[in-house]
Amino acid sequence: MSSNRINIVDDQFFDHKSQLMYISHSKYGSDWKSLKHFHPFTEIFFVLNGRGKFTVENKTFPIKENDLIVVSPNVYHYENSQEDKPLEYVVLGVKDLLFQIDEINPHFIYQNFNKDSGDIRYYFSHLLVESKNKEIGYDTVCQKLLELLLLKIIRKLNIQLHSHQSSLPIRREIKMICQYIDQNYANNITLESLAQYMKMNKYYMSHEFKKYMHISPIQYLIERRIKECQSLLRTSSLSISEISETVGFSSQSYFSQIFKKTLGLTPLQYRQSNTNDEILHQNDHDNFLIQSIE
Numbered sequence: 001m002s003s004n005r006i007n008i009v010d011d012q013f014f015d016h017k018s019q020l021m022y023i024s025h026s027k028y029g030s031d032w033k034s035l036k037h038f039h040p041f042t043e044i045f046f047v048l049n050g051r052g053k054f055t056v057e058n059k060t061f062p063i064k065e066n067d068l069i070v071v072s073p074n075v076y077h078y079e080n081s082q083e084d085k086p087l088e089y090v091v092l093g094v095k096d097l098l099f100q101i102d103e104i105n106p107h108f109i110y111q112n113f114n115k116d117s118g119d120i121r122y123y124f125s126h127l128l129v130e131s132k133n134k135e136i137g138y139d140t141v142c143q144k145l146l147e148l149l150l151l152k153i154i155r156k157l158n159i160q161l162h163s164h165q166s167s168l169p170i171r172r173e174i175k176m177i178c179q180y181i182d183q184n185y186a187n188n189i190t191l192e193s194l195a196q197y198m199k200m201n202k203y204y205m206s207h208e209f210k211k212y213m214h215i216s217p218i219q220y221l222i223e224r225r226i227k228e229c230q231s232l233l234r235t236s237s238l239s240i241s242e243i244s245e246t247v248g249f250s251s252q253s254y255f256s257q258i259f260k261k262t263l264g265l266t267p268l269q270y271r272q273s274n275t276n277d278e279i280l281h282q283n284d285h286d287n288f289l290i291q292s293i294e
Contacts, residue, residue: 018097020146023131027088034078035223036213038175042097044149045069045079046124050087054079056108058214063087063110066117068153070109072098074175076213077108090124094146099159111157123149173198174212177205178220185224186248191217225249226262233271240267 021041036055045054047067054063056077063069063079071077081087099109113120127145130138153159180197181189194217195202209217225247232243241252249255259267 018146018150019095020142021093021095023127023142024091024093025089025128026091028081028086034080035227036076036078036215036220038074038076038178039071039093041073041093041095042099043071043077044092044094045071046090046120048088048090048121048124049085050089051082051085052080052087053082054110059108061110064112066113066120068109068111068113068120070099070153072107075107090128092127092146097150109153109157109159111153113156119152120149123152171208171212173200173205174209177209177217178213181217181221181224185221185228186246188248189221222258223262226259229255229259229267230263230270233267240271243267 045068047063047065047069049065051062051064053060054069054077056069056071056075079087123145127142127149130141130145177194177198180194191202191206195205198205206216209220213220215223228247229243232238232246233240236243238246240256244252244255249258256267259265259270263270265273
């Protein structure tokens, strides 16, 4: 008789308890454009179908099916879908998670999992099912699936977690400007009023914002308003004039001009194309909050 006993030693791998905040399933049409944004937590993207481009800080790279992208906290990013092959992906918002990332790409991880896509898809698909069905204990199941997914990533990429979780530094002033615009975009915001709110010289503020964001504060405001307009055109019965006024544009003609310049469609064309195509924007995306760990 022979026997082997394997001792399982607690290596305290998940003592830091990364928390799954939400799961989002997104499928976009060819007209969709993302705006540059950041989160105070880590996001993990997995591309289910389609092609597009992903931009993190100043680096843009193509993405396709079975690509996994991890974006660190407080890092600006956005994604654009390819016209003939719209992107479909799942994204996880995870609190208190920070990988030890190499110096070449210090803000993100990018990896294609073609050879191991079955394992990765298994975790993401089960996370979606659990979060949608919300059966007893679903939050616990989702948390455990997240931990298994993280282990899979760590093993395949040979990386580690930071022992002490901390957010990457970001210019406090830039973050404050973005947050102020995000919360007050419907109001009459000017460069002067922004500078007064920030207690900064308007020329210096504009220069620093553009250096970091690659657009001016006013352009960021316009893009934020356009994003809200897209949502209202798809989901509300408000007239175009009412939408223009609701989001803070000074006139309908100016709104229509800016909208077409940004998206290549008039507001009416955008509304008609989204109304007539059930697949083109399923309310943009399905978000599933993990309620027990908000």
